[in-house]
Amino acid sequence: MLQAVPNLGGLSSTAVTLFSTYTSGTQAIYEQWFTNGPFWCASLAASLMLVRSMTNHVIPKVQLRRYIWSPLSSHHTLVINEYCGLTVNHVFKAAEVYLRSKISTPSMEKDQEVTDSFETIKLKWRYSCIRLSSSSKSLDSQKRQFELTFHKKHKAKVTESYLPCVLAQAKAIQDEEKVVKLYTLHGSNSSRTWRWTNLKHPATFETMAMEPEQKRLILDDLDRFVKGEEFYRKIGRAWKRGYLLYGPPGTGKSSLIAAMANYLKFDVYDLELTSIRDNSELREVLLSMKNRSILVIEDINCSVDVQNRAKKLGSQIPYSGLHQKQDEKVGVMSKSITLSGLLNFIDGLWSSCGDERMIVFTTNHKDKLDPALLRPGRMDVHIHLSYCTPNGFKTLTSNYLGIQESNPHRLCGQIEGLMETTEVTPAEVAGELIKSDDADVALEGVVNLLKRKKAESEIILIDQDEGTKKETEMPQTKRQKTKDNNVSKFFKNLSKKVGISHVGSRKRRRQGWP
Ligand SMILES: Nc1ncnc2c1ncn2[C@@H]1O[C@H](COP(=O)(O)OP(=O)(O)OP(=O)(O)O)[C@@H](O)[C@H]1O
Incomplete structure (x- = not known):
């Protein structure tokens, strides 16, 4: 039995139809759901057109008649189509994942039914797959949908509580099943693309040799971050978090990144700054990252000239903002990524593109970093990884x-x-x-x-x-x-x-x- 989950967001989606509903009986209703929860939008004329269109294409006439014209029925049915126009309907996808966990086969068969309960409500799911063109055998010619039937007195409860629970449960299942990916940049100049492989790093917070209190603080921070969508929106900040991991070599900086990725089920984008031509390429590369990800820049002070400007000026080395320096680690010339370019990506305007993004810098020499990079709001959390205790x-x-x-x-x-x-x-x-x-x-x-x-x-x-x-x-x-x-x-x-x-x-x- 599915339990209610508190504080679930509504059925947000892009402005597309998520599902249609119709009630048994003579007063057939056709409803559409839009962004930010239920938004009844279909006019009567549009409803009639859509019902007619359903009659023609979506639901076999026999079933339609049964639902719509049976005057004695007290039940209500939601139809959840696979697509809303050209866009995939995420409620359909969530229902697919959720129902998979309730059956013994890998996916539902055509016309298969699954019963479910929510508090005192009994619900019935039915999967239907309608061939639109008998001549074609391609998948595109099929219309897949779920029908969810329940007593009409529970309509509000089902749409406001049950379906959000289905979405949350599906997300939890997907997170559980998700294999974390490691992305690295491939190609050169104009054709840079991220390619991925599965991140099979076994590090977890349990296996990390750290002080328990330090582990707890990091886990609390990560938990607050992933649950913080509403909070970040309220305070008007981009939903992102910057971590600086510092300490001597071999103290677990890379392992901690893997543990964080495994914990959050976030993909890791490993960016070698020395391979980026300039600030505009940096922007492009970062914009092509997906949400729910961790961008990692290791050995930051070897990758870009982010050394303390005050110290440099003191030592009579001019700081121009544009640097060409010999990269000690990889032995290549670091190109014109500037500190300001990097700061822009951390907290400039365009850094607010995308959600649930983490940026992790690592360094063995925190004291050599320019204070501008360490300012609060840029690197929100500084974690010192030290010798074994x-x-x-x-x-x-x-x-x-x-x-x-x-x-x-x-x-x-x-x-x-x-x-x-x-x-x-x-x-x-x-x-x-x-x-x-x-x-x-x-x-x-x-x-x-x-x-x-x-x-x-x-x-x-x-x-x-x-x-x-x-x-x-x-x-x-x-x-x-x-x-x-x-x-x-x-x-x-x-x-x-x-x-x-x-x-x-x-x-x-x-x-x-x-
Ligand atoms: N805190 C730790 N807990 C558990 N294992 C650790 C820890 N630190 C290091 N190790 C072990 O040492 C190996 C190397 O550590 P890791 O690469 O994470 O260190 P690092 O700080 O990132 O080093 P570098 O600065 O040289 O990149 C890991 O694969 C792991 O086996």
Whole structure:
């Protein structure tokens, strides 16, 4: 039995006929529904014409007679056609999905009936498929429709409550069944198109190694956003939300985007800004995106010159708004996408095209971004993804080894203790955990990793004696940032002393450094 759902929007659609209704008995009525709920629009003359047209084309005469001319019938029937003119009728589509969940076959057979109930109301659905031209066998020559019959005293309830519930239920079913897609840009210059593949990233909020409170805040924000159509309309803002994910490499920025997409069932558009010619191409590409989607621009400070202008001016580098810079990551010349072009797309006039859109930027260096990009209203939510915490570790051991918090492994306490004082990314921990199914072996690997990292940081303590005394009094996040700098300063200093160039930690280890 279908239950009433509170706060459902009306049967909004573009201005097209969604369904027609007629009552049994001599007083046949033909009604049409338009945008923003029921809107009775057919004049008597138009009604008669439409009834005649129905008589001729839509409903077989026998059935029509039965519905319309039987004077004793107390029932009312809605006819929901597949098309309203040339447009697909979304009530028909919703009914199709909804009824599929009520039958055992993949779709309804011709003339099949399904009974349903809503509160105390009994309803009967019937699917009919009428061939318009006997000579043609193509699908286009068929007129498909649903007929929904119920007692006429329930007409208001059915149209105002039951059908919105059918729509909501169909949307929930479609969301459940939806496979999230990953779009990337293909083609060159004038023929840029988005091509998609299924996004099979398994990340979910359950598998993310994050503080539970941080997860809860993000989920609450996403829930508020998807339910916020009315709210955004009321406050006169485009229904979109900007997220900035920042933190060191391997802390889960990309995984969080996948988890968000899987949670919302939003498609992901992965935009490589360096492949876009200029601001106008950027606009075109963005306008061709669909609603209910997440636009992702990863490593924003590698893709476009969005570095802090104040800092640049301070360093005597002129900021012209038009930049050609060597892209360090992909080794190509970044074209003339400007900061103002990017800001325009985030909150300029045309950014309000489309609904339910999210924009996610990621960066490893938030401090290098121009403050204009960080201003509230542009990036609404800033999420710091940081090193692995004991809570994050618990999630990872549960994911990889099935170890539950209630029954921890003997090494868990030691690892969590080391994590309090040692910086290790969730990716590094995951890298150890995936090496073996044997919890003893995998967790020994994590212990060794942490000890190695701790040893590295102790070398820094000796080298940066003055600085580290101050660091110990800093909160964790500040300490992490400062330490990143200290690591590189230390290795730069050391390199000078021993005559080697500055290298990354993996390379350092290969060269025999701790
Ligand atoms: N917070 C996390 N929770 C669960 N797994 C994580 C997390 N962070 C990293 N991982 C693991 O490490 C791998 C790499 O992480 P991911 O690519 O999401 O990091 P990133 O921050 O986007 O890195 P980069 O800045 O280099 O792009 C993931 O596939 C996942 O297995």
